[in-house]
Amino acid sequence: MKARVHVMLKNGVLDPQGEAVRHALGAMGFDQVEGVRQGKVIDLELADGATEADVTKMCEKLLANTVIERFEIELL
Amino acid sequence: MRAAVIVFPGSNCDRDLAVAFEQAGFSVDMVWHKDAALPEGIDIVGVPGGFSYGDYLRCGAIAAQSPICKALASHTERGGYAVGICNGFQVLTETGILPGALLRNAGLKYICKTIGLKVETSDSAFTEGYNAGDVIDIPIAHHDGNYFADDATISELKDQDRIAFTYAENPNGSRDDIAGILSHNRRVLGMMPHPERAADSGHGGTDGTALFRALAGVLAPA
Numbered sequence: 001m002k003a004r005v006h007v008m009l010k011n012g013v014l015d016p017q018g019e020a021v022r023h024a025l026g027a028m029g030f031d032q033v034e035g036v037r038q039g040k041v042i043d044l045e046l047a048d049g050a051t052e053a054d055v056t057k058m059c060e061k062l063l064a065n066t067v068i069e070r071f072e073i074e075l076l
Numbered sequence: 077m078r079a080a081v082i083v084f085p086g087s088n089c090d091r092d093l094a095v096a097f098e099q100a101g102f103s104v105d106m107v108w109h110k111d112a113a114l115p116e117g118i119d120i121v122g123v124p125g126g127f128s129y130g131d132y133l134r135c136g137a138i139a140a141q142s143p144i145c146k147a148l149a150s151h152t153e154r155g156g157y158a159v160g161i162c163n164g165f166q167v168l169t170e171t172g173i174l175p176g177a178l179l180r181n182a183g184l185k186y187i188c189k190t191i192g193l194k195v196e197t198s199d200s201a202f203t204e205g206y207n208a209g210d211v212i213d214i215p216i217a218h219h220d221g222n223y224f225a226d227d228a229t230i231s232e233l234k235d236q237d238r239i240a241f242t243y244a245e246n247p248n249g250s251r252d253d254i255a256g257i258l259s260h261n262r263r264v265l266g267m268m269p270h271p272e273r274a275a276d277s278g279h280g281g282t283d284g285t286a287l288f289r290a291l292a293g294v295l296a297p298a
Contacts, residue, residue, distance in 0.1 A: 013179065014179065014182060014224075016180050016181065016184050016222075016249070017180060020184055061141075062133070062138075063133070065134055067175075067226075068177045068179065068224055
């Protein structure tokens with residue numbers, strides 16, 4: 001089983017890297033970009049029997065810092 | 077008086093911190109991240125600056141899961157003293173010992189310079205050698221020092237006089253210019269600036285010395 005975890009900064013938390021990317025895209029002439037948020041994708045290869053609940057625990061304990069980040073789990 | 081300084085793979089301010097403790101009169105044990113217990117009779121634990129575990133995933137995130145950090149959490153839960161500086165502050169927030177988180181600097185640049193640091197409270201073992209309102213010269217050297225916490229946490233820190241230091245001029249986007257905070261019991265300090273790099277005349281400044289001296293004064297056997 002594989003799981004893909006998406007980790008993004010919560011809304012309202014400043015994302016300086018996303019802002020820098022937005023600025024660069026604007027400077028390149030991509031005027032249609034109004035906002036950029038940058039996050040992480042983490043792919044997990046899991047042994048048989050692993051559950052989404054296990055992945056949720058991994059996210060809460062290590063993969064995301066829930067003070068500033070939210071996460072979504074996608075089972076592949 | 078005994079201090080322990082934790083060493084993670086990637087720590088680079090551990091020896092500077094040990095020297096600052098020693099100059100204030102502490103004997104210092106260096107403690108490896110894989111150790112599951114702190115030495116007996118430790119009065120304060122120092123979590124040093126650096127790039128623990130290469131800052132992989134998030135600064136301090138992997139260090140926070142190390143065996144020694146479980147011992148550190150037990151130590152602080154028992155009312156033990158601890159100070160985390162720079163990466164050490166990031167580790168303390170990642171363990172949940174201190175609230176909030178340190179984000180990437182708002183200007184995206186690594187900043188390495190001496191800044192004006194305002195002492196917000198003298199009511200702690202760390203800051204009683206200063207007067208509230210003093211502005212001291214202390215170096216910063218970080219890429220992720222932008223302190224963030226939600227509104228409720230910021231209000232609580234203010235109401236409980238737990239903001240230890242603020243920046244005279246905000247270099248990194250930290251909320252409310254916050255540079256260092258105290259735990260509920262005021263025995264754990266986390267700060268991004270480096271007082272151990274301003275603790276010897278050879279450093280070009282000694283404004284950090286009072287922090288270690290004050291600690292020694294409080295922790296000296298009665």
